[in-house]
Amino acid sequence: MTTSSVLVPDLTMAQLIVVLPVVPVVSALFIHLLSKRLGARAARVSVTATALTFAVALALLGWAIAGHGAQQIHVAGWSVLLFDPLSTLMATVVSGISLIVHVYSVRYMAEEAGYVRYFVLLDLMTAALLTMVAAGDLLTLLIAWHLIGVLLYFLLGHNTQSASSSRYASWTFLTYRFGDLPLVVAAGLLYHAYGTWSLPEIFAQLGQNPQATTLGGQPLADVVAALVALAAFARSAQFLLHTWLPYTMEGPTPVSALMHAGIVNAGGFLVNRMAPLFVHTGGVLHWLFVVGLVTAVVGSVLMLTQNDIKKSLGYSTMGQMGFMIMECGVGAFSLAIYHLIAHGVFKGTLFLSAGSVIGEARHDDRVPKEDLYTFVVERRPARRRAPWILMAGITLLAPAIILILAHWLVAEDIFQQQGAVVLLFFGWITGAQLIFATYRMRTESFWRLISLTVISLAVVVLGYAAISHAFDLFLYPDPAFRAQIYAAADISILRFDVLVAVVTAVIVLGWVLAYYSERNGSRAARTPGGLWMNFYALISREIYVTDLYAWLARAILSAATRLNARLRWA
Amino acid sequence: MNAALVIIAGIFLPLFPLSMVLNVVVARVRHPVARGILFLAWPQTGLALLYAAHVAVPSWVIAWALATSLLYAVRALALREVGLWAGFLATSAFALLWLPLTGDTPGLLTHLYALAFSTPFVLLALLAAGLEHRFGAAYTGLYGGLAQTLPRFSGVLVPVVLAAIGTPLFPAFFAMLAVVLTAAPAAAAALAAIWLVWTWAGTRLLQGLVTGPAEPGEARDLSLGSTWTYAAVLVALVIGGLYLSTQLAGGTA
Numbered sequence A: 001m002t003t004s005s006v007l008v009p010d011l012t013m014a015q016l017i018v019v020l021p022v023v024p025v026v027s028a029l030f031i032h033l034l035s036k037r038l039g040a041r042a043a044r045v046s047v048t049a050t051a052l053t054f055a056v057a058l059a060l061l062g063w064a065i066a067g068h069g070a071q072q073i074h075v076a077g078w079s080v081l082l083f084d085p086l087s088t089l090m091a092t093v094v095s096g097i098s099l100i101v102h103v104y105s106v107r108y109m110a111e112e113a114g115y116v117r118y119f120v121l122l123d124l125m126t127a128a129l130l131t132m133v134a135a136g137d138l139l140t141l142l143i144a145w146h147l148i149g150v151l152l153y154f155l156l157g158h159n160t161q162s163a164s165s166s167r168y169a170s171w172t173f174l175t176y177r178f179g180d181l182p183l184v185v186a187a188g189l190l191y192h193a194y195g196t197w198s199l200p201e202i203f204a205q206l207g208q209n210p211q212a213t214t215l216g217g218q219p220l221a222d223v224v225a226a227l228v229a230l231a232a233f234a235r236s237a238q239f240l241l242h243t244w245l246p247y248t249m250e251g252p253t254p255v256s257a258l259m260h261a262g263i264v265n266a267g268g269f270l271v272n273r274m275a276p277l278f279v280h281t282g283g284v285l286h287w288l289f290v291v292g293l294v295t296a297v298v299g300s301v302l303m304l305t306q307n308d309i310k311k312s313l314g315y316s317t318m319g320q321m322g323f324m325i326m327e328c329g330v331g332a333f334s335l336a337i338y339h340l341i342a343h344g345v346f347k348g349t350l351f352l353s354a355g356s357v358i359g360e361a362r363h364d365d366r367v368p369k370e371d372l373y374t375f376v377v378e379r380r381p382a383r384r385r386a387p388w389i390l391m392a393g394i395t396l397l398a399p400a401i402i403l404i405l406a407h408w409l410v411a412e413d414i415f416q417q418q419g420a421v422v423l424l425f426f427g428w429i430t431g432a433q434l435i436f437a438t439y440r441m442r443t444e445s446f447w448r449l450i451s452l453t454v455i456s457l458a459v460v461v462l463g464y465a466a467i468s469h470a471f472d473l474f475l476y477p478d479p480a481f482r483a484q485i486y487a488a489a490d491i492s493i494l495r496f497d498v499l500v501a502v503v504t505a506v507i508v509l510g511w512v513l514a515y516y517s518e519r520n521g522s523r524a525a526r527t528p529g530g531l532w533m534n535f536y537a538l539i540s541r542e543i544y545v546t547d548l549y550a551w552l553a554r555a556i557l558s559a560a561t562r563l564n565a566r567l568r569w570a
Numbered sequence B: 001m002n003a004a005l006v007i008i009a010g011i012f013l014p015l016f017p018l019s020m021v022l023n024v025v026v027a028r029v030r031h032p033v034a035r036g037i038l039f040l041a042w043p044q045t046g047l048a049l050l051y052a053a054h055v056a057v058p059s060w061v062i063a064w065a066l067a068t069s070l071l072y073a074v075r076a077l078a079l080r081e082v083g084l085w086a087g088f089l090a091t092s093a094f095a096l097l098w099l100p101l102t103g104d105t106p107g108l109l110t111h112l113y114a115l116a117f118s119t120p121f122v123l124l125a126l127l128a129a130g131l132e133h134r135f136g137a138a139y140t141g142l143y144g145g146l147a148q149t150l151p152r153f154s155g156v157l158v159p160v161v162l163a164a165i166g167t168p169l170f171p172a173f174f175a176m177l178a179v180v181l182t183a184a185p186a187a188a189a190a191l192a193a194i195w196l197v198w199t200w201a202g203t204r205l206l207q208g209l210v211t212g213p214a215e216p217g218e219a220r221d222l223s224l225g226s227t228w229t230y231a232a233v234l235v236a237l238v239i240g241g242l243y244l245s246t247q248l249a250g251g252t253a
Helices: A013-033 A041-065 A085-108 A115-134 A138-156 A163-194 A199-208 A220-235 A253-261 A263-273 A284-305 A309-329 A333-361 A371-376 A388-410 A412-416 A418-441 A446-475 A479-489 A493-519 A530-540 A542-566 B002-012 B020-028 B032-053 B060-077 B082-095 B098-102 B107-135 B151-164 B171-182 B185-209 B224-249
Strands: A071-075 A079-083
Touching: A013 A041, A013 A071, A013 A079, A013 A085, A013 A115, A041 A079, A041 A085, A041 A115, A079 A085, A079 A115, A079 A138, A079 A199, A085 A115, A085 A253, A085 A263, A085 A333, A085 A446, A115 A138, A115 A253, A115 A263, A138 A163, A138 A199, A138 A253, A138 A263, A138 B171, A138 B224, A163 A199, A163 A220, A163 B171, A163 B185, A220 A263, A220 A284, A253 A263, A253 A309, A253 A333, A263 A309, A263 A333, A284 A309, A284 A479, A284 A530, A284 A542, A309 A333, A333 A446, A388 A418, A388 A446, A418 A446, A418 A479, A418 A493, A530 A542, A542 B060, B002 B020, B002 B032, B020 B032, B020 B082, B032 B082, B032 B107, B060 B082, B060 B098, B060 B185, B082 B107, B082 B185, B098 B107, B098 B171, B107 B151, B107 B171, B107 B224, B151 B171, B151 B185, B151 B224, B171 B185, B171 B224
Parallel strands: none
Antiparallel strands: A071 A079
């Protein structure tokens, strides 16, 4: 939804967007009221309703891709749903993932208590998510945003006998509420300033007067965007608001899949929905970048040190959410949407296939006895290494050439955007790291491995560049608006250059140190130093964030008890 | 004169320490219906008193009301007796009614906000009596797992607690939203903190009653008729919430 979108008032197929949340709600009511009569057939009703919802979402997406303009659909008086590229794309993703989770749950949950209740909640969650992605006014958005937290609380605590799942569900609910409330305050500020709840109207007025101020003369856009960002951080498990995510694995596996593939991505969606607000901000996007970066690093480090596979997956999601928010921070809003979809698909697959993989592995290790396996896994070290200068050249140049060519193919002017340069830089580092790691593998068929690595990198980069560019054109068709988003994320050119130079120097130094430590590894002492052990202790205790919150909670409860005793419970 | 009236009203729209009166009365009145009526009538009396006297509410009351509300919300965290918990949370909610009084919110709407805050506590008073009848005491953490032993009772208790802590689509959510709209940004931040503590208190209550391993022993669940009656009231509350939402959307709040 851009500020320049034309909002056509006539009635068209776009009105079908109302059907999206209505069908799952009707299904939930139907199976709840007729649960005794339906029994296990309730699941079939729920799956059918979700399939219908998905079909409608697909049709709407097709309608939007065909170029039909954004429309506001008024529902029941004040509520407004938006038909636009973002809402139709997200509705397709949400209903698609929900359908997979529904189908999977039919057999997976069959032996669990509260089978019908589970499908009622799943339908209501689908409805709330669809309402959120299509909300065209702040009230509807707030209601849907709050309800998602409430419904997730019940889905995660589905097993009512488990005290721990109930405790972690509560913790999730509290964190979500912590994120809901800044959104309430942001909505209040916007309503005060513009006298309307309608998002398109607010964005239009904001576009006309972006310099509006609020409390203490602070720019309204900055204050509201910061509050919106805080709401997105809580929903997308950004650092310091992340502790609920790795601990919510006690819920049913399909719920974990839905949460990691869909719900946790809401932060990226919110930032995109509020894009016309963020383009008028000063430093808020830089804040998003820093928080995303810290989350990505911390999430990835914590993931690597977990000995519990489920917590490891949780931290993996945290890291991915960090990348998504970081992409928003550099102005690549549509890339964040692509990222959240891609992450949703692969993380959903991981969760849903985990059980069957474990089951099958008990009968068959599924290790393919073929050339590729022998080549990749059973490596036979080469007798001598390739010259390091040649390898350093390939490591540094190959990813750079692939990235520059791929991006030049999709848009020549992309190198004018700082955000795009940051992402290119990041891609270059990742690609070089990949080749560097390959070099260290010392396999017998070294050149074959390097060729496969470079070709794989080229395919991934080309696909990523082409698809993300297509997303950019679809979600933000107005080139001026796209430029505005990148401009809002820009920093001064001197600071940018210094930052890139410093980061490059640090990373290259890291590579050199890794190279030399490997070469002299046999001679160097293997005993870890005190600093390293302290760092490991810090990471293995998850940086004490959870402990800190637990201590804080205990302190508040203890103070409340003392107060009650002193005031004689009155 | 103004200050004296405000202080008298501070008993009914609780301002600490005058707020202690409400909680002493709640603790003394054991009959569930009487307690329910108390929850309904208490804030309405305060509002009626202020509107009848045409008192201009001084702005310093806002900070006092917010502090009272936060104090009782935090204190509710440590309570295990359901009746007292309802009293504390009601005190926290009623104190917030001072905020629309300082703005130009129509009197009728403020009375409706009071009703929106009160009604869930009426239901909670009845449910607390039901727990006392079945188990001898309405305490969280004493007997868990009601979801397994009393599924209908739990099915009613959970939405009632959600209604009390201001969850959409219940009217307390829209009343709270309207209060946030009348507040200055700093007060809005305080309201957000209070709302968060309500949620914490609510989840602690549910955790100690509804979830966890069930205690052995038999207790009679709610009858089908009672369940439908509670469900009808909850649906009415949702309809009330939607009515308040139209007021908010129309800019009346």
